[in-house]
Each structure stands twice: as C-alpha cells, then as structure tokens.
Amino acid sequence: MLTDQFQFQPEEFITLDGKTYAVFFDTETDGDFPILALVDSDNFMKEGTTVVTLEDEQAFADRYGYVFRGHEDLLVSDILTITEGKEAKDYRTIMDIEEDKIEKRAKEDGMKWLLDRDVQTVFLSAILTGQPVSIDDLAGTDWFDSSTPEQRNFMAEYYGDPNAVENKVATNIKNIRTKMFEMGFKGDITRLSEVLAYGVVSNQYTPEQVDSYLSYIGDETYMNIAGGIEVLPEELQPFADQFETTVGEASARSYIKQYVGPDVLNTYEQDGTLLRYAGMIRNNQTQTVIDELQVLHDVMYPGFEGSKYNTWNTHFGNRASKTINGTTGNQIVDLTKNQQATVNDLIVEAKGDYQEFDKLVRKNYKNSPGVKNTIKSEMLNLVPQAVSGVF
Secondary structure, eight states, X not given: OBOTTOSSOOXXXXXXXXXXXXXXXXXXXXXXXXXEEEOOOGGGBOTTOOEEEOOSHHHHHHHHSXXXXXXXXXXXXXXXXXXXXXXXXXXXXXXXXXXXXXXXXXXXXXXXXXXXXXXXXXXHHHHHHOOOOOHHHHTTSHHHHHSOHHHHHHHHHHHHOHHHHHHHHHHHHHHHHHHHHHTTOOSOOHHHHHHHHHHHHTTSSOHHHHXXXXXXXXXXXXXXXXXXXXXXXXXXXXXXXXXXXXXXXXXXXXXXXXXXXXXXXXXXXXXXXXXXXXXXXXTTOHHHHHHHHHHHHHHHOGGXXXXXXXXXXXXXHHHHHHHHHOOOTTOOOOOOHHHHHHHHHHHHHHTTOHHHHHHHHHHHTTTSHHHHHHHHHHHHXXXXXXXXTTO
C-alpha cells in the first residue's frame, strides 16, 4: 500500500529489472491495461507492503496480457503532487495526471500543439504504447492545420534532435537571465527565464517581444500604460506580481533603450537621468520623457528621424551578429558592447542601406568566425563538381 498521503491505491506492486512499480489499471481500454508508476522513493510505501517480483518481460506479459513497454508512465511523486488535497477519484485519474502534465508543458514550454485534444489523444496513446510521435501522426488535427511551418519545424526538431533544442534553450536562458539581472529583477527568476527561452526557440515569441514582456513584468506602471495584464500572453500573466522591482525605473530604462539605445542608458544610469525619468513617470509625465528621448534620437541618428533606436537597430544588429558570429535560427546572441558601438557607426555610414551595411561589416570583421566560414563555403562552391567528386 502507498502511505496515507495518497488518495487512491494501485492494484499491486511489482519489481522488474531492479525497479519497483505501482500498477494501476486503465479500465476504459479493452481489458485492464496496466499503467506503471515508478516508485521513486521507498518512503511512499507502507512497511510490509507485498511486492511481486517478475523475473523478466515475458512474466509481465503473462501476468497482464500486455507487453512491458520498457519504461514507467509516470512517477508516484507525480500522483502525490497533483492529487494532494483533492477528493479521491477512480483509477482513470492516472491518465488525468498525464493530461495535466501535457497541458502544463504546452502552456509553459512552447508546445502549443499539445493543447489540441486530437493531438493529446495521439500523445497519450504514445505514452501507453511506447511508440514515438511523428508529425505525420498529427496531420489533420486542428493544431496542424492552424500552425505555421516554423512551429511545425520546431516540433520536428524537438522530437528529432532534442539535445539541439535543449542547447538552444540553455543559451537563451543564460542571455535572458543576464537581461533580467540588468533590469533589476529581485526574486527567483528561474521558471520565467525558462518559459521565455522555450518561447523563443519554439517561435512563440521573438527576441524583441521577450524584451517587452520583461519590461511589463518588471514594472507594473509600464504594463498599465501599455494596456494592463492583457498585454502579456496567458502563460506569462502569473509572473506579473512575482518580482520586487522599483516602480518607474523599469519603464524609464525601457524607454531609453527603445529610443536611444543601451549606450545612452549606461550614461543615464550613471549621471542620474534614469532616476529623474523614473520620477517623471511616477508623476504621470511619461509623454514628456518620450518627447525628450525622441528629440535626442533624431539628433543622434538623423537618417532615421522620427523612428526609434530599437525599431531599426535590431534588424541591423541581427544581420551583423549572423555575419560576425555565424549564428543561425532563433538563438539570441547579442553583440558585445564594442561590436555594437562599431556596428552603430557602420549603420550611420551606410545610411540605412542593407547591402552597403553588409559590405562594411564584412570589411571591418574579416577575421571573425562567421566571415571566415562564409568565405570558406563560397570557395568550396567554386570547386567544379567533377573535381570535388574525387574527394
């Protein structure tokens, strides 16, 4: 028996291949289909509980009429976490637990396809059969018909090369946490940074949207100016009141970065202008702050008069980053401060012309990894097919 903390009990306990499982039956299938919950702590079992030892997979098949799928369906601790404090339910609750876990991953980890009921059915079937899910299995579902090619490609990548996805997520988490520290977030930022990182990798958010969402979450005043809690996606709304920030400062910091860039922000943090703007925002003088920053922007960058620094600079910065660092896809790799300063000068020199700008970047960073790799690829493309076939 499981301890009294658990509000429903398994049919029995078994050991197989050195692991102990609590066995529940899914009675909605043809026959009693065994669902296995791995006992991940001996403390979950009462003393004296009988455990049936199965010698091999054939013994499992003989006992339950189904083959052993080689893995558990969930952990006993999952049952404890999700059912604690709720009324007792029948054994179908085991599959309800899996549905709950699927929906949580869908909302927080960028896996929107899991919210489609038809898609959930496919994945729950995979949990029971042990067969992996392919995109072809999901063709014809509402999610498939309404999703973008980028979202479907992310799903294919997630199941085809999960390590590559996790590496991208790790890179994004690192950069997002750095931004949050710079913005003065106080508290546990772990989960928020993970949700945002998955959102970028899954094409749910752009890097620019991440900056905006952090500004809203970090400063309630700024969020209210923008339209209130609804400016955040549903999965980010619970984070809105979790962090201790200074009212007005995040707003001022965001406006400065938007209109005149991070270099000016660094200067304003040191000379007190940031705090002055924060005070003006608290006193409902937001428009005055914006007007001052717009005038400064137009003086600094006359070729982009009437625009904002982050409107045009982000596109040029991303082009430069891919050229210099050789990055691809949706990884967030910021330019260094020195690189950004040089790139800003090149943008002005190119007068906003993308082709001229690309030439200037390659010229100024001819020894960078990205430029070297591009040159190498271009040289290989010049090798005649007949010659290259020898190698």
